[in-house]
Amino acid sequence: MEKKNDISRREFLKTAGAAGALSLGLAACGDGRTAGSASGSQAVPSGGMTYRTNPTTGDKVSLLGYGCMRWPSVGGRSAREGNEEIDQEMVNRLVDFAIEHGVNYFDTSPAYCRGTSERATGIALSRHPREKYLIATKMSNFAPSTWTREGAVAMYHNSMKELQVDYLDYYLLHGIGMGSGMEEMMARYFDNGIIDFLMEERKAGRIRNLGFSYHGDVKCFDWLLERHDVYKWDFVQIQLNYLDWKYAKQINPRNTDAEYLYNALAERGIPAIIMEPLLGGRLSNVPDNIVAQFKERDPQSSVASWAFRFAGSLSGVLTVLSGMTRMEHLQDNLRTYCPLNPLTDEEFQFLQDTATRMMQFDTIPCNDCKYCMPCPYGLDIPAILLHYNKCLNEGNIPESSTDPEYRKARRAYLVGYDRSVPRLRQASHCIGCGQCSPHCPQRIDIPAELHRIDAYVERLRQNTL
């Protein structure tokens, strides 16, 4: 009798432990979602990855590219959050799993993960034969002190050192159109002769493909493409997803619709590399009614898979980057791309309608890329914006104290706010210096949004809504 009791207790503990672990896992999924979804039951296909061919070099590039901007940290979150170290062991595991399942494109930058992404990526990849993977990294000379030729060249050489390679497969001018637009682009790449240096490097074979990643001012994009015959861009990295396809400009007047960008590249036969296919996780964390519509159509597929199918279905796309922090993200994306099941015209239209519906929610277009961070005055900008978006999606932004659910929504907003952002890092501390805004690839007027949120929170706190 006693023995039996003992066993059942042990079993109970085991079950309870498993349940605890499960709920913890789910809770963790809830916040750091960047790509994919843990739709557990299905197996991960071991082969059948869709590949696209690079017209200039003939590289077979996996349609799923690994974005190394969101490597996991030891705390289990993305290394971009907080100040924790990258979890190298986990990075190795993710890289091994990805390569094993046919992923061969890895995209990093000297700026990512507070400057530690390249090293972590290099450590993980150097454990594999060099011909198994393609490396993409960038000239991330954002700080004015690296606008000199020497500073920029040093950054380029350092990338090879960190990545433990003697040639780079894909090299990008990072963040064209950011900051002050043309002026900044000229200062970073053209006035200092860096573009000529990089073209020499391409000729020498140390850069196999030269391109640029584009955010922001469309004048820069057009200017570079007009000079395609001079610079011979091997590829261009753009932000593309079903929301940005027709609504990028509507979300922010300073941005350009992905449809325009993609067509401009397709006209010139330049392969497109897609970033933000999930809008920093926003397209996997959609309002409940949108989730219902996706599941109605295909109960087996994750919400995120729709966004990946959208980006992958365009034939001019070489690879679709996803910053997969967690194994579940990677597995889910492998399910989507091994092989790709292209969208039908009807499904394409359905996603456009979904985008239209989503536009009715007035979320702030923050992708949690953390380019704005660190804020010199200590604010946690993305956390503030994302909490606002989360509450908007969950219907916890009451418009007046007469709303039926006002008290509940107020509590959810305020208690949740203090949980996700420490008091000293909240919007009330934004002084409006505006040092963040030029770094935002989505060109959000960050101080204005923070002041708007702060004014709203103040009215919630004072109960004067």
Place this chain on the structure above:
Amino acid sequence: MLRKIRITLALIFFVCVTLLFLDFTGTLHAWLGWMAKIQFFPAVLALNAGVIVALVLLTLIFGRVYCSVICPLGVMQDVFAWLGKKQKKNRYTYSKAKSWLRYAMLGLFIIALIAGVGSFVALLEPYSAYGRIASNILAPVYGWINNLFALIAERADSYAFYSTDVWLKSLPTFIIAAVMLVLIAVLAWRNGRTWCNTICPVGTFLSFLARFSWLKPVIDTDKCISCRKCERNCKASCIDIANHKIDYSRCVTCMDCIGNCPKDAISYIHPKKAAAPAVTGGQAEAASGADRKADKAESVDTARRGFLTASLMAATAVTVKAQEKKVDGGLAVIEDKVIPDRLVPLVPPGAVSLRHFAQYCTGCQLCVSVCPNGVLRPATDLMRMMQPEMSYERGYCRPECTKCSEVCPAGAIRPIDKAEKSSTQIGHAEWVMHNCIPVRDGQECGNCARHCPTGAIQMVPLKGHHRHRGGREEGNDGKNLMIPAVNTEKCIGCGACENLCPARPFSAIYVVGHEVHRTV
């Protein structure tokens, strides 16, 4: 039976009063706030005639039940005494009243009260002594447990609990509370109600009335077999079986003797034969000892003030230079704010004036416990020790909150509504130019003006040679930098500007208190 009723009521009062100090959400005060307001001494200060009359009548009818039921410090002693009795049964003996000490303490207490030595008054006042123990020693534990629940709630995506800051509000007050707890616990463990019958001024005052109470425990000498069971279980040491007398000035009507008597020789009745209560005299010695204490408290701590001023000057040299952004992600380190040296201390709206506040406050810490913004904390100044003051490094006095005025049982913070609060000037903001971000870092700011609830701050252009002092980044020449200008007529001293000022560790704008508050 009587004893059980007494214990039940006492525990209810004790738990509820304790909860007042633990509940940082302020919801319980709507229901239980009256329990603090019926405490004797706070009611005297608040001139709460109804309560005073009721308590006097209560004592005249039933004896010192106040000490056994309502006073949380008394009940706490009973708890320790009960534990002491478990260790050793029948541990008490009769002792003579130490009248000279009692009257001396009461005399000192009254002198300190008149002289305005708030710290000494607060030290002896029993309800406040308990309040300090609850808020300094129990509340942190309660807070930590709450935070644990909040953590679990967060995991479960529930908003039922939210976490609260647990911080040491004042080291001297914490030490006083801890010493007091140990002292009272030891006294109670060994000798029961020693504190109440030698030190406590409220106990001494009530003892005058209790002698004449209508109902009291009376020994029936016909039934009594002088077994001394009652005497040895009397925590007030007031039963003298040799003479079959009870000192009613010390009896707290706990009914223990009635329950303990094997012959039912003690009953709680009106003494018919009017056994004259033994009156103990001697009030003359009360005055002499009082002056010494007052003198000691008089000395103002000038050295500390000087040191703070010096460190303020030194700290201005330390600037948080905006770092150049090379990589993305990460969080900038936020330096803690340091309390500035305020020429005049800040007390909450409703306190009327510093003098009024010092006279009425008993230092019970109830307002400190409920302040949701981390503004109130006990003062460390010798004269006002344990009486709260305000500072804005953790938060500011928010316009929607009037909690401290709602809970104050002693009338030190008068009840005010939100509208009155927002128009009560408790101090005014002062600008410290060399700390101001536009001057120091060359960045646009205006966070103080943006958050001023009364619109007392406007931004004006920064002109003159100060423009080029340190920290300026390239490319700021075109910026039209603005600095705050405070309209002191409109400023209410709420501290929003000071708290939200990005300059650290010293804010570039800080609030100086006013001796007398006024309506703007």
